[in-house]
Amino acid sequence: MSDQKKPEGREKPVKTPPLEPGLGQVMGVAGGLPPLQDPSISRILSGLPPLQEPQTPPDLEKRLRSPRTFFSALLSVITGIMAVGAMVPLFSVLFMLVWRGGQRISLELFTALPPAAGMDGGGIGNALAGTLLMVGIGSVLAVPFGILAAVYLVEFGPDTKLSGAVRFATKVLSGLPSVLAGLFAYASVVLLTGKYSAPAGGIALAILMLPTVLLTAEQAIKMVPQRMREAAIGIGATRTQVVWQVVLPTAMPGILTGVMLGIARAAGETAPLLFTAMFSDYWLTRNPMEPTASLAVLIFDFSSSPFTNQIEIAWAASLVLVVLVLLANVTAQVWTARAAKS
């Protein structure tokens, strides 16, 4: 930390590091002692008038009337307002959901089929069932996939080129628009089977869940202490036994966090389902290869309806959907807290 050394220059310095070595001098200046000589420091100080003339003692008193303090306080207030402003939409959304969607919460909502145009009553029973079914299919596909790939990344191939490539591919996948997962599932499943169906929707959702599950599981597995693995290997366990009996049970809360976050994301997805499951006005049948309703697509369809009844159903479906998603999120947070404790 001693004076004028270059900041341990590995990469190009990020503009400010010249400050770092000058810490000693910096403290001195505040006391008004040594004069400023280092150009890199005076550059940073430009804009702080009292310090540019070392002969006058610095003005250390904090008064709101001095322009610098006033400017700072003003910015603090503006940022505070912006931060609070950023929360307004959330509360507005929640309020509207409870106010407009809450009116329609009844047994009928969960047991009836969606109302046709101009009809009264009706519910979201088949859409709720369809959402649960497709999220279930998605989880069954994405969860083992994500966990096994994460096991490879941490246990069997860390620091290899392959695991770097897997990580990169997963991050890219997590940033891809969900609509593309829908197009992909359409091109590879719907075109093949000739029908919009729940499994096609589930596959599209699985693609969206995969990055979340994989990356969270990787982090969770990484957190398992190395000595636990070594102890198991020391008594003759194979790496596979270590994974199944030591690593996965220990990392389970963290892995489940990722699973719940993945489910929360998938449950709210609409776009991929438009291309894969479409919508249906009827209940699920034994044959899954049929168009399938979902809460999200129901909301989209009914949102542009001219009929009040359908719009009310859309709000009620939104409320149910948001409650489902938030439940999944809260569960994830509880598990994270538990993982942090253990």
Place this chain on the structure above:
Amino acid sequence: MTTSTEPIARPPTGFERAADWSFRRLTLAFAVLAIGVVIALVVQIAITASPAISEYGTDFLFSDKWDPGAKTYGIAPQIGGTLYSSFLGVFIGSLFGLAVAIYLTQDFIPYKLEMMLKNVVELLAAIPSVVYGLWGIFVVIPLIRPMCNALHEAMGGVAIFGTPLIGPGLLPSALVLAIMVLPTVTAISRDALSAVPPKLREAAFGLGATRWETIFGVILPTAARGIYGSVILAFGRAVGETMALAMLLGNNNSFSWSLFAPGNTLAALLANQWPEARDSTNEKFALMYAGLVLLGITLLINIVGTLILNRTQSIGDARR
């Protein structure tokens, strides 16, 4: 694995070795498959779009007609609309997102409040986009409409106020988009800001800098790379955002600079046209082609954003 008579430690049996070997191969297979999914996604969409690519070629990108009846398709207005709405949404969202990130990291409020604000922002990310769309239709549009129309009355000559806001339009879409990208900006910028070594901040305070002189002069420049990364990733998210825009932008296949005019984006075009697309009109292939263009744009943005953030991380690690 153990009974009281056996010693605790013993070498693995042949079966266990075989199981170990196969399990390793299994995990390897899934790891490779994860890369395979991304490649398959790109290739499959490209293959399915190929009839449209060979028929419309690059004219598709520059033509502004989307007419299933005449089988002519072009996505110039949609590309323009995607970039314009994303730019506006990310601009507003980044300003607020960065403000929240600064508020969360610079000791403005007690730790407990910080955590609460952080959770609220994370909840913003949890609300499904179709719900934001519904909220936008019934809350945002009626709320801003009088203001927008007053602006149009007063300054209709200015291009960005050139049309009245009749219903769906660019500004409500951009506002909702801003809310949706805000959590991305906040989460990543917050990490970048809290990775700034505290001694830099203390040094600036020691020099007599005010809180905001410190933030603008020291903290933000040091965290700049992470913040840029967050904005780029937010842009990628905005470009691909589908449902809210499909519901709020009006599905109008023409481009206008007016903030109050309806428009369209690539993703919204896909969502709006797909359910009505007939096989006889080639429209599905054209939509696949549009999806491929969207894929190209987002891949580019995401790879740049991820690379920037990876570099930031390695610099941060080296400094620690």
